[in-house]
Amino acid sequence: METGKLGALREQLPPRTVSCNGYAPEEKPPPPPPAPSRPLEKPRYSQGTSSQCLDSWKEERTRSEEDNEMNLPSLAAAYTTILRSLGEDPERQGLLRTPWRAATAMQFFTKGYQETISDVLNDAIFDEDHDEMVIVKDIDMFSLCEHHLVPFVGKVHIGYLPNKQVLGLSKLARIVEIYSRRLQVQERLTKQIAVAITEALRPTGVGVVIEATHMCMVMRGVQKMNSKTVTSTMLGVFREDAKTREEFLTLIRS
Amino acid sequence: MACQAAGEEPPRPCCNGYSELPSAEVRRALAQYRPEKRSREAAAEGGELPALEDAYLSILEGLGENPARQGLRLTPRRAAKAMQFLTKGYQETIEDILNDAVFDEDHDEMVIVKDIDMFSLCEHHLVPFFGKVVIHLRKYFLLLFFPRIVEIFSRRLQVQERLTRQIALAITEALKPAGVAVIIEASHMCMVMRGVQKMNSRTITSTMLGVLREDPKTREEFLTLIKN
Numbered sequence: 001m002e003t004g005k006l007g008a009l010r011e012q013l014p015p016r017t018v019s020c021n022g023y024a025p026e027e028k029p030p031p032p033p034p035a036p037s038r039p040l041e042k043p044r045y046s047q048g049t050s051s052q053c054l055d056s057w058k059e060e061r062t063r064s065e066e067d068n069e070m071n072l073p074s075l076a077a078a079y080t081t082i083l084r085s086l087g088e089d090p091e092r093q094g095l096l097r098t099p100w101r102a103a104t105a106m107q108f109f110t111k112g113y114q115e116t117i118s119d120v121l122n123d124a125i126f127d128e129d130h131d132e133m134v135i136v137k138d139i140d141m142f143s144l145c146e147h148h149l150v151p152f153v154g155k156v157h158i159g160y161l162p163n164k165q166v167l168g169l170s171k172l173a174r175i176v177e178i179y180s181r182r183l184q185v186q187e188r189l190t191k192q193i194a195v196a197i198t199e200a201l202r203p204t205g206v207g208v209v210i211e212a213t214h215m216c217m218v219m220r221g222v223q224k225m226n227s228k229t230v231t232s233t234m235l236g237v238f239r240e241d242a243k244t245r246e247e248f249l250t251l252i253r254s
Numbered sequence: 255m256a257c258q259a260a261g262e263e264p265p266r267p268c269c270n271g272y273s274e275l276p277s278a279e280v281r282r283a284l285a286q287y288r289p290e291k292r293s294r295e296a297a298a299e300g301g302e303l304p305a306l307e308d309a310y311l312s313i314l315e316g317l318g319e320n321p322a323r324q325g326l327r328l329t330p331r332r333a334a335k336a337m338q339f340l341t342k343g344y345q346e347t348i349e350d351i352l353n354d355a356v357f358d359e360d361h362d363e364m365v366i367v368k369d370i371d372m373f374s375l376c377e378h379h380l381v382p383f384f385g386k387v388v389i390h391l392r393k394y395f396l397l398l399f400f401p402r403i404v405e406i407f408s409r410r411l412q413v414q415e416r417l418t419r420q421i422a423l424a425i426t427e428a429l430k431p432a433g434v435a436v437i438i439e440a441s442h443m444c445m446v447m448r449g450v451q452k453m454n455s456r457t458i459t460s461t462m463l464g465v466l467r468e469d470p471k472t473r474e475e476f477l478t479l480i481k482n
Contacts, residue, residue, distance in 0.1 A: 109447065110319075220339045
C-alpha cells in the first residue's frame with residue numbers, strides 16, 4: 001500500500017528537469033570528494049531502485065570538513081583578487097583578514113553541501129496515529145542566489161498530512177537549512193524541501209510555500225525594494241484536493 | 255589631492271577614510287573622494303572584469319559546486335558585474351553630483367530627509383548590510399541629492415560607523431551648513447545569516463556635527479521629529 005501511494009506521489013511530481021543539487025540529468029554531477037570524513041553509511045530510508053531525482057534527499061555529500069580546510073587558501077586568494085580588482089587595498093587594516101573571513105562566511109553559507117537528509121533525520125520519525133494537518137510556518141530561510149551569489153532571505157511554511165508517521169518538528173527546519181544553505185534557485189529549493197519530506201515520511205500530502213526577498217533584485221538590477229517572490233510546491237492530497245490546499249494556505253496566512 | 259597640495263604623502267588609497275589616520279587627516283582623507291584615477295577608469299572600462307570572473311570561478315570550484323552546470327555557467331560574469339555595481343561608489347565623487355545644485359535660500363529651519371534606503375557591503379565579510387538613513391541639514395540643498403550622497407558612500411566596502419561619518423563629513427565639507435546629523439539604522443547579514451544569527455537585531459549609528467552637536471535643544475527637536 002505504501003509503495004502504491006509512493007508511486008502515486010511520484011507520478012504527480014513534475015517531469016524530471018533537475019536532479020539532486022539541481023543538475024539536469026544530462027549534466028555532470030560534481031566530482032566526488034577526495035577523502036570522505038566518515039565512512040559511507042547505508043542510507044536509512046533506502047527505497048531500492050528509485051529514480052535519480054527522488055533520491056535527491058539522500059544524496060551523498062559533495063563536500064567534507066577536510067575539503068573546506070583544503071579549499072580555504074584558494075578561496076581566500078580569490079577574495080584577495082576580488083578586492084584588488086574592485087580598486088581596494090587588501091593591505092589596509094579593515095581588509096587585512098577579510099579574504100579569510102569572507103571565504104569562511106561563504107563556506108558557511110554553502111554548508112548544505114556537507115550535509116545530507118539522512119544525517120539530520122536520525123531517529124526523529126515517530127509512529128503516531130495522527131491524520132490532521134501539521135504545519136510549521138515562518139521558518140527563517142537564508143540562501144544564496146546561484147546566478148549572482150547574492151543572498152535571498154525569507155520565510156518557509158511547511159504543511160503535511162501524516163500517514164501514520166510524524167517527523168520531529170525541528171527536523172523540518174533542519175531540512176530547510178540543508179537545502180537553503182547552498183547556491184539555489186527559489187523554485188528548486190521549494191521542490192527539494194517537499195520531495196525530501198515526501199521521501200522521508202511518505203505522508204498523504206505535503207505543501208511548501210516560500211516567500212523571499214531577493215537582494216539581487218533589491219540591491220542591484222531593477223532595484224525594487226519591496227518586491228517579494230512566492231513559490232510553492234504541493235504534493236499528494238495537497239495537489240489533488242482544493243479544500244486541503246485552501247486550509248493549508250489559510251492557516252499559514254493567519 | 256588636498257593632502258598632496260599640503261606636501262604630505264597621500265594615505266594609500268585614501269578614498270575610504272581609514273580609521274587608523276589621525277583625526278585632522280581623517281577629515282582631509284574623507285574630503286578626498288577621488289579614488290586613484292587608474293582604478294576608476296579601469297573599472298569603468300570593465301578592465302578588471304576578467305580577473306573578477308576568474309576569481310568567482312575559483313570560488314565556485316572551491317565551494318564544491320560544478321561551474322559547468324546550466325545554472326552556474328554564466329554566474330562568474332554575473333557575480334563579477336554585481337560586485338562591481340555594489341561597489342560603484344568608488345567611481346563616484348561628491349563633485350560629480352553637486353554641479354552648482356546649492357542654492358542660497360533664506361531658510362533657516364531644519365530640513366530632514368528620512369527613510370533613505372541604503373544598501374552596502376560589510377568590508378569584513380563581504381556580505382550585505384542594509385537599512386535606512388536619516389539626514390538632517392540646516393541649509394537649503396536640493397533634496398534629491400541626499401539619496402545620491404548616500405549611494406556614493408554606501409556602494410563601497412564599508413563599516414557602518416565610517417559610512418555614517420563619511421556622509422556627515424561630506425555634506426559638511428561641501429555645503430558648510432550650521433549643523434548636520436546623520437543616523438543610520440541597518441540590519442547586518444553577517445550577524446543574521448551567520449555568526450551569532452540574531453534575526454531581529456539592528457545596528458544604529460549616528461554622527462552629529464555643528465549646532466546639532468553643541469546645542470542639546472536642537473538635537474532633541476531633531477530626534478523628536480524623526481521618531482514620528
